[in-house]
Amino acid sequence: MSIQNLPYAAAPLVSHNARGCAAKVLAIEDDVSTAQEIITELGNNGFEVEWADNGRDGLALALSAAHDLITLDRMLPFVDGLTIVTAMRKEGIETPVLMISALSDVDERVQCLRAGGDDYLVKPFASEEMAARVEVLLRRKDKQGPKTILRIFDLQVDLVARTVTRQKTELSLLPVEFRLLEYMVRNYGQVITRTMLFEAVWGYHFDPGTNIIDVHIGRLRKKVDIPGLVPLIHTVRGSGYILSDHF
Amino acid sequence: MTISKLSRTITFRLTLLYSIFFAICVASLLSFIYWQTTGDMIRRVDHALSLEKENFLKIDSTRLPGKIDESLGHDLRHIRFYALFDAKRNWIAGNIKQIPPTLPVDETIYQLSLTPKNDPAFPVTTRVLACRIAPEEILVIGRDVGELVEFHQIIKNAFYWGGSLTMILGIGFGLALSIRPLRRIEEIQRVCKLIMQGDFKQRLPTTSSRDELDMLAAIINTMLDSVERLMSEVKSVCDNIAHDLRTPLTRLRAFIYRGQQQLGSGHPQQVMLDQALCEIDSLLSRFRALLRISEIENGQRRAGFKTVYLQTIMEQAVVFFEPVAEDKSIDLALFTDNVEPIQGDAELLFEAVVNLLDNAIKFTPPGGKVSVKLLHGASGPRIDILDTGPGIEDADKKTVLYRFYRSANSHRIPGYGLGLSIVIAITQLHDFEFKLSDAECGTCATICCWPTTLQKFVE
Numbered sequence: 027m028s029i030q031n032l033p034y035a036a037a038p039l040v041s042h043n044a045r046g047c048a049a050k051v052l053a054i055e056d057d058v059s060t061a062q063e064i065i066t067e068l069g070n071n072g073f074e075v076e077w078a079d080n081g082r083d084g085l086a087l088a089l090s091a092a093h094d095l096i097t098l099d100r101m102l103p104f105v106d107g108l109t110i111v112t113a114m115r116k117e118g119i120e121t122p123v124l125m126i127s128a129l130s131d132v133d134e135r136v137q138c139l140r141a142g143g144d145d146y147l148v149k150p151f152a153s154e155e156m157a158a159r160v161e162v163l164l165r166r167k168d169k170q171g172p173k174t175i176l177r178i179f180d181l182q183v184d185l186v187a188r189t190v191t192r193q194k195t196e197l198s199l200l201p202v203e204f205r206l207l208e209y210m211v212r213n214y215g216q217v218i219t220r221t222m223l224f225e226a227v228w229g230y231h232f233d234p235g236t237n238i239i240d241v242h243i244g245r246l247r248k249k250v251d252i253p254g255l256v257p258l259i260h261t262v263r264g265s266g267y268i269l270s271d272h273f
Numbered sequence: 274m275t276i277s278k279l280s281r282t283i284t285f286r287l288t289l290l291y292s293i294f295f296a297i298c299v300a301s302l303l304s305f306i307y308w309q310t311t312g313d314m315i316r317r318v319d320h321a322l323s324l325e326k327e328n329f330l331k332i333d334s335t336r337l338p339g340k341i342d343e344s345l346g347h348d349l350r351h352i353r354f355y356a357l358f359d360a361k362r363n364w365i366a367g368n369i370k371q372i373p374p375t376l377p378v379d380e381t382i383y384q385l386s387l388t389p390k391n392d393p394a395f396p397v398t399t400r401v402l403a404c405r406i407a408p409e410e411i412l413v414i415g416r417d418v419g420e421l422v423e424f425h426q427i428i429k430n431a432f433y434w435g436g437s438l439t440m441i442l443g444i445g446f447g448l449a450l451s452i453r454p455l456r457r458i459e460e461i462q463r464v465c466k467l468i469m470q471g472d473f474k475q476r477l478p479t480t481s482s483r484d485e486l487d488m489l490a491a492i493i494n495t496m497l498d499s500v501e502r503l504m505s506e507v508k509s510v511c512d513n514i515a516h517d518l519r520t521p522l523t524r525l526r527a528f529i530y531r532g533q534q535q536l537g538s539g540h541p542q543q544v545m546l547d548q549a550l551c552e553i554d555s556l557l558s559r560f561r562a563l564l565r566i567s568e569i570e571n572g573q574r575r576a577g578f579k580t581v582y583l584q585t586i587m588e589q590a591v592v593f594f595e596p597v598a599e600d601k602s603i604d605l606a607l608f609t610d611n612v613e614p615i616q617g618d619a620e621l622l623f624e625a626v627v628n629l630l631d632n633a634i635k636f637t638p639p640g641g642k643v644s645v646k647l648l649h650g651a652s653g654p655r656i657d658i659l660d661t662g663p664g665i666e667d668a669d670k671k672t673v674l675y676r677f678y679r680s681a682n683s684h685r686i687p688g689y690g691l692g693l694s695i696v697i698a699i700t701q702l703h704d705f706e707f708k709l710s711d712a713e714c715g716t717c718a719t720i721c722c723w724p725t726t727l728q729k730f731v732e
Contacts, residue, residue, distance in 0.1 A: 059524065150520040152527065230620050230624070232624050233558065233561050233562075234593075238596070264530050
């Protein structure tokens with residue numbers, strides 16, 4: 027099915043991959059409404075989205091290795107999502123895969139990640155959460171080997187010494203704050219949701235149902251965004267946070 | 274399977290009861306036989322004594338000593354006693370040395386102990402009477418009834434030994450009979466434990482014997498079928514409502530969010546759209562919590578239990594809440610004993626502690642204290658979370674555990690009334706016990722991290 031047939035066609039491309047082209051995302055999703063959401067949201071974020079509405083077509087497209095990222099539904103007609111990701115990894119195709127499933131239990135998540143999925147999102151999902159995860163996966167893909175020092179604008183994070191400096195002034199961060207900042211710096215310029223922060227820093231996959239992440243970020247912001255300097259941590263209304271020097 | 278367990282079975286108790294009843298029946302029968310036999314023997318002896326007395330009274334008194342000697346001469350078994358005494362009770366003839374002092378001379382038959390003249394060392398039990406012959410002489414006639422005493426002893430022995438043997442055999446037989454039913458009860462107990470843990474697919478075992486236990490198991494199995502069906506229906510209705518509403522709500526949220534993005538910041542409708550998003554997020558959080566409870570309650574996560582170090586979980590939870598506690602000027606303290614690791618789901622246990630800590634901090638006024646303790650409990654580690662909040666009324670201690678229940682003094686505090694339901698679902702999945710009690714000033718929420726329900730059941 028062509029994306030042009032959908033009421034919410036992808037918006038003009040602004041997001042680019044490492045080669046300088048618009049990042050290409052393959053959405054393998056049999057549910058039309060969900061596919062519309064993915065295409066619209068990713069289109070709005072500057073991705074070029076191709077859509078396959080069944081597992082057979084999706085597998086053929088995935089094996090062509092012509093995409094920067096794949097959003098893959100777990101349950102599909104003809105060939106299921108697990109088979110597709112397994113076949114891709116078997117063929118040596120390392121395209122990042124965001125698994126999307128209506129099944130929320132831990133076993134399902136573990137099974138998908140073990141099969142070769144890079145992240146897991148439970149339906150129904152907030153579209154900005156999906157977009158944020160896609161961006162994080164693309165950023166992870168573009169990394170050029172392990173780094174020991176991360177530098178963003180005037181902020182420097184030393185991963186070995188576990189120190190953070192801003193304009194050569196060392197910031198005193200608690201271990202939790204350091205991990206939060208490290209994750210945000212690694213995903214500089216991308217929207218990060220509260221759930222993503224909770225999963226990355228605490229390693230648990232449930233909704234803590236409180237505003238505690240906001241409180242942690244608030245404390246981190248007080249330490250990082252020193253008065254007189256360019257603020258780096260910004261709140262994205264309705265979504266989460268972004269670390270950027272030009273928000 | 275111990276003797277103590279076997280002795281508590283219904284089969285054993287019934288067998289013991291039957292043995293006691295049987296022993297009482299045997300004793301009654303023996304008593305009846307004894308009573309009938311001795312009564313008949315005494316009647317016969319008394320009748321013979323009366324006839325002999327009549328015969329002696331017909332004989333002339335001068336011939337009486339000779340007749341007595343003649344009669345004694347015919348008594349080869351030495352069971353008869355005859356004696357003639359003068360008015361001063363001096364012996365004239367016969368085999369009794371003297372008239373027993375307790376024997377009245379009134380022709381009535383008594384049972385007394387007589388001392389034979391030829392064997393004074395061995396008194397014998399007799400039926401005896403004394404009567405006057407002529408004005409001056411006294412005749413004593415007796416019959417040895419020692420056989421009656423022996424018969425009494427035999428019956429007594431039969432009663433003691435027979436009764437004891439009946440009881441011993443009854444107890445032994447009762448224990449032996451109890452083994453099979455007890456094994457079946459233990460099997461039923463094992464299956465019930467699985468059902469209590471949430472595995473409603475299990476059914477009680479039945480056999481081809483169609484005995485009372487089979488009848489009971491069949492009824493309970495039918496009942497379990499109904500319970501499983503009803504629970505499944507109720508659960509699926511709740512889950513479907515939550516699940517089916519979640520998808521359109523998420524889409525609605527996406528539309529509003531997208532619209533908000535297109536309007537741009539500073540547009541007068543932004544505030545209203547923000548409020549709409551907050552309301553939808555609140556609804557979605559409730560549905561997520563409901564589905565989370567459902568997911569935990571289905572028990573499938575039990576399969577993923579691993580070794581869990583509670584110290585790590587407690588430390589993580591305290592670090593997680595430290596900034597919130599600091600913002601409210603609440604002293605958040607952690608005390609951990611070096612407890613042994615347990616089998617469980619670390620993520621769920623963390624979630625339970627997070628929910629309890631969230632409540633404790635929300636309800637504790639600024640300047641208060643929240644203590645998180647990991648201690649050695651009765652049979653394993655125990656988690657205590659104490660706060661200095663307003664506490665929970667005794668009447669509310671059970672109702673706060675209901676879904677969506679919010680006590681009167683909690684309406685100003687944000688929440689959905691589902692946190693404790695999640696905690697209960699998690700503790701039940703682990704077969705742990707959760708309880709709320711009064712702290713020194715506030716509430717103490719406790720999770721006993723050992724299989725308390727099963728322990729009670731086994732006990």
